[in-house]
Amino acid sequence: MIPVARRPHGSAGRRRRWTAALGALALAVGTASLAAPAHAATAASTPVDFATRCVPPPIAGIPPITGTTTAEITVDKAAAKVGDTVTVTYTVVKPAASNPVDLALPADIMTPTGKVTLGGAQPGSVTVTGPKKNPPVPGKGAFPSFSMTGTFTVTTPGSITLSPGDYNIHTSYIMELDTPCTVITPPAPVSETVVATAQPGANDRAIQLATASGKPGDQVTVTGAKFTPLADVTVVGRAGAAETADKTTVKADANGSFTARLKVEDKATTGIVAYEGAAWSDDKGAGPGAYTVIDDTPLPENSQKLTASVAAGTLSMSQAGDAVAMSAVDFGKGGAATGDLKTVTVKDFRGGPAGWSLTGKVTDFTGPGGKIDAGRLGWTPACTTKQGSPSTCAAGSAGPVGTAGATLASTPNGAVTGGEFTVDAKVSLDVPAFTAPGAYSGVLTLTLT
Known part of the structure; x- marks a missing residue:
C-alpha cells in the first residue's frame, strides 16, 4: 500500500488544496506473459x-x-x-x-x-x-x-x-x-527535456488582519499577498455573503502585495475580504478574515449585554483508506476490473459564501506488461449530504478520469454554505484482452478546492 499524502496548496486564506494518493489501484490478470511494449519516444529525445x-x-x-x-x-x-x-x-x-x-x-x-x-x-x-x-x-x-x-x-x-x-x-x-x-x-x-507549466486556475491570494475586533469607527490594517502586481484591490467588510458599507480601494505593488487601512463602522460587519475587479469572485479574491465590531452603544440602566460569537473553521477532507483492490480479469479476455473508491469525507466549516469542488486525476497503470492508459479508468461518483448542512452536495458525472482529471463531487456558491459530506465512487478499469499477467498499479490524486 502507498501511504496517503495530504498537503495544503498555496497560502492560508480563502482556498486550500489537499491531495491524497489513494494507493495502488491493483489488479491481477491471467497466468501467461507477453513482452512489455516500448514506451513512446518524444521527438525531442x-x-x-x-x-x-x-x-x-x-x-x-x-x-x-x-x-x-x-x-x-x-x-x-x-x-x-x-x-x-x-x-x-x-x-x-x-x-x-x-x-x-x-x-x-x-x-x-x-x-x-x-x-x-x-x-x-x-x-x-x-x-x-x-x-x-x-x-x-x-x-x-x-x-x-x-x-x-x-x-x-x-x-x-x-x-x-x-x-x-x-x-x-x-x-x-x-x-x-x-x-x-x-x-x-x-x-x-x-538527452531529453520536459517543459513544465504551472497548473492553471490556482488562486494563492491571501489576506491577514492586524486585529480581529474593534469599536465602530476603528481602523483595521489589512495586508494582502500574491495578488496581481499593480492591480486595483477592493477591501470591504462582509455580513455573511453581503458586502457592508465599509470599503476602500488600494493598488497592489510590483510584487502583488498591499497594505490597506479599513475604517469599520457598520456594526453588521463580521468579516473582511479583498478582491480584484468590480465584484467578488472565487478566482480573484481572498478571505474572509473574521472581524467583530464591538458595539459600544450605552446600555439602559440596570441592563446587561450578552454576546456570543461563532468562529469560522476550515475546509478539509479525509479518506477511509489508501488502497483499492480491484477485481481480476482473465488473460485473453480482458474487460472491466472493478472496485470501490475508499470513502472521502469533506467538512466545510468556513461559514462563507464559497462552495467547493473535489476533483481527481489518475496516472497510467504500470505493471509487467508495460502500461494501461489512464484514460481506461472510469468512475461513477456518488455524494451524500449530512442532514442539516446548508449546502447540498452534487456528484460528478460518470465517465473517464484520465490524466486530465474529472470532478468527483461539488457544492455551489451561496449566501451561506457549509456542512459535512461523504463521497464515494464505483471505479472500473478497461483492461485490454492480451495484457501481460501481473499486478498493474496507478495513483489517483484527489484535490479539494
Missing part, C-alpha cells in the same frame, strides 16, 4: 554518448572497464504541468560493459537498474528499473540493449533536463553477480 567506468564482479578476475555508453532518455509527456507524473524510460542502446565470464548466459537472467539525473528547474534524480529480460549472451560477448523505467512528479515550472546516470547490470545465473557502471564525468549530456 536524443541518443547521447558518455564515458563510463564499469566494475566486473570480483569472480571475473578482470580490472574495471573504461568505455563509452550510448543511451537515450524518453518521457511519456514532454509538456507537463506542475503536479503531473512523468514516466521516464532510460534505454542503454550500447552498454560499455560485456559478459565478464567465458560462460554463456541464457535468456532472461539480466535485471538492470539505474538513475536518471534531473537538472534545470527541478534538480534531482529518478530511480529506474528494467524487467528481467534479455536474449542469450555469449561468453565474453557484449551485453544487449535494455530499457529501464521510473516516474517523477513535476513540482516546479520551467525546463527540466534529463541525463543518463549510473546503471547496474545484475545477472542471476548459477550465482548473483553485479556489474555497476558509473558516469566518469557527471552529469552525462542531456
Whole structure:
C-alpha cells in the first residue's frame, strides 16, 4: 500500500488544496506473459554518448572497464504541468560493459537498474528499473540493449533536463553477480527535456488582519499577498455573503502585495475580504478574515449585554483508506476490473459564501506488461449530504478520469454554505484482452478546492 499524502496548496486564506494518493489501484490478470511494449519516444529525445567506468564482479578476475555508453532518455509527456507524473524510460542502446565470464548466459537472467539525473528547474534524480529480460549472451560477448523505467512528479515550472546516470547490470545465473557502471564525468549530456507549466486556475491570494475586533469607527490594517502586481484591490467588510458599507480601494505593488487601512463602522460587519475587479469572485479574491465590531452603544440602566460569537473553521477532507483492490480479469479476455473508491469525507466549516469542488486525476497503470492508459479508468461518483448542512452536495458525472482529471463531487456558491459530506465512487478499469499477467498499479490524486 502507498501511504496517503495530504498537503495544503498555496497560502492560508480563502482556498486550500489537499491531495491524497489513494494507493495502488491493483489488479491481477491471467497466468501467461507477453513482452512489455516500448514506451513512446518524444521527438525531442536524443541518443547521447558518455564515458563510463564499469566494475566486473570480483569472480571475473578482470580490472574495471573504461568505455563509452550510448543511451537515450524518453518521457511519456514532454509538456507537463506542475503536479503531473512523468514516466521516464532510460534505454542503454550500447552498454560499455560485456559478459565478464567465458560462460554463456541464457535468456532472461539480466535485471538492470539505474538513475536518471534531473537538472534545470527541478534538480534531482529518478530511480529506474528494467524487467528481467534479455536474449542469450555469449561468453565474453557484449551485453544487449535494455530499457529501464521510473516516474517523477513535476513540482516546479520551467525546463527540466534529463541525463543518463549510473546503471547496474545484475545477472542471476548459477550465482548473483553485479556489474555497476558509473558516469566518469557527471552529469552525462542531456538527452531529453520536459517543459513544465504551472497548473492553471490556482488562486494563492491571501489576506491577514492586524486585529480581529474593534469599536465602530476603528481602523483595521489589512495586508494582502500574491495578488496581481499593480492591480486595483477592493477591501470591504462582509455580513455573511453581503458586502457592508465599509470599503476602500488600494493598488497592489510590483510584487502583488498591499497594505490597506479599513475604517469599520457598520456594526453588521463580521468579516473582511479583498478582491480584484468590480465584484467578488472565487478566482480573484481572498478571505474572509473574521472581524467583530464591538458595539459600544450605552446600555439602559440596570441592563446587561450578552454576546456570543461563532468562529469560522476550515475546509478539509479525509479518506477511509489508501488502497483499492480491484477485481481480476482473465488473460485473453480482458474487460472491466472493478472496485470501490475508499470513502472521502469533506467538512466545510468556513461559514462563507464559497462552495467547493473535489476533483481527481489518475496516472497510467504500470505493471509487467508495460502500461494501461489512464484514460481506461472510469468512475461513477456518488455524494451524500449530512442532514442539516446548508449546502447540498452534487456528484460528478460518470465517465473517464484520465490524466486530465474529472470532478468527483461539488457544492455551489451561496449566501451561506457549509456542512459535512461523504463521497464515494464505483471505479472500473478497461483492461485490454492480451495484457501481460501481473499486478498493474496507478495513483489517483484527489484535490479539494
